[in-house]
Amino acid sequence: MILYPPIEIIQVSNKTFPDGESYIRLEKTVQNQHIAIIQTTSSPQDSNLMKLAFLADAAKQNGANRVTAIVPYLAYARQDKKFLQGEGISIETVARMLGAAGIDELLTVNIHSGNTLKKFPFPAKTISAIPLLAEYFVQKGYKKAFALAPDKGAMHIAIQAQQVLGGDVGHLNKQRDRYSGQTIQTGKDLRVKGQTIIIFDDIISTGGTIVGAAKILHEQGAARVFTACVHPLLIGDAETRILDAGIDEIVGTDSVPSNISKVTLAPLIAKALKAHKSG
Numbered sequence: 001m002i003l004y005p006p007i008e009i010i011q012v013s014n015k016t017f018p019d020g021e022s023y024i025r026l027e028k029t030v031q032n033q034h035i036a037i038i039q040t041t042s043s044p045q046d047s048n049l050m051k052l053a054f055l056a057d058a059a060k061q062n063g064a065n066r067v068t069a070i071v072p073y074l075a076y077a078r079q080d081k082k083f084l085q086g087e088g089i090s091i092e093t094v095a096r097m098l099g100a101a102g103i104d105e106l107l108t109v110n111i112h113s114g115n116t117l118k119k120f121p122f123p124a125k126t127i128s129a130i131p132l133l134a135e136y137f138v139q140k141g142y143k144k145a146f147a148l149a150p151d152k153g154a155m156h157i158a159i160q161a162q163q164v165l166g167g168d169v170g171h172l173n174k175q176r177d178r179y180s181g182q183t184i185q186t187g188k189d190l191r192v193k194g195q196t197i198i199i200f201d202d203i204i205s206t207g208g209t210i211v212g213a214a215k216i217l218h219e220q221g222a223a224r225v226f227t228a229c230v231h232p233l234l235i236g237d238a239e240t241r242i243l244d245a246g247i248d249e250i251v252g253t254d255s256v257p258s259n260i261s262k263v264t265l266a267p268l269i270a271k272a273l274k275a276h277k278s279g
């Protein structure tokens with residue numbers, strides 16, 4: 001937790017009670033201060049979301065005058081509409097809960113769909129880590145690599161990567177069965193033969209999307225295939241499955257700690273906070 005200006009770190013004691021409930025306590029006064037809480041909400045999502053809400057409440061209960069939440073990975077953002085009859089909109093429930101807890105504004109990184117934030121009960125903004133991920137590959141000597149989106153919805157991400165890499169850009173197509181969760185991927189006329197391809201996505205979860213994309217790219221004669229994501233959830237054996245599918249390297253950010261979190265979000269978040277402070 002950071003207090004600014006001047007920037008000061010507030011230590012937080014936290015523990016888990018024997019029944020699984022979370023407890024937190026701020027160890028310094030926050031009276032009349034603007035507080036920034038940095039808390040990602042990757043697994044265990046529900047517990048991390050509660051901790052974020054408790055931190056905001058503790059800040060407000062102890063006199064903070066403003067609470068900004070910095071949530072590098074915002075859980076539940078993929079349930080941003082009612083896909084099937086009877087469903088709710090999980091991310092809107094999360095937003096209302098955070099607002100009720102005392103959050104006044106929120107900054108996140110590459111939320112699945114930016115439009116989601118318009119429904120939040122407080123100002124919320126998403127920033128992109130894709131240029132940092134693309135820069136990682138430039139540093140490795142892959143300038144001019146082909147930036148590929150695994151589906152049309154991720155094309156805006158691939159375009160951001162292309163602006164750094166300077167090569168070609170394109171997308172595959174992906175359709176998901178909303179009952180079984182199974183996806184069908186296709187890709188036509190991509191002209192990837194002999195090229196270095198980097199697949200950019202917001203999230204890698206089970207790895208199914210990247211494994212399917214790798215198969216198509218290898219069938220079409222790609223020379224080498226890398227993948228980069230902002231949020232490496234990497235459920236189960238996702239990392240092994242992706243490498244077994246012939247992906248040369250998987251790169252993610254530290255929005256979710258993992259083996260492949262090789263790109264830190266720290267400079268991006270620091271820049272956004274500084275701009276906010278002076279804005």
Ligand code: R5P
Nearest residue numbers: 202203204205206207208209
């Ligand atoms: C969904 O459209 C997202 O952008 C990702 O493509 C998806 O969450 C990846 O999931 P998985 O790794 O399970 O295929």
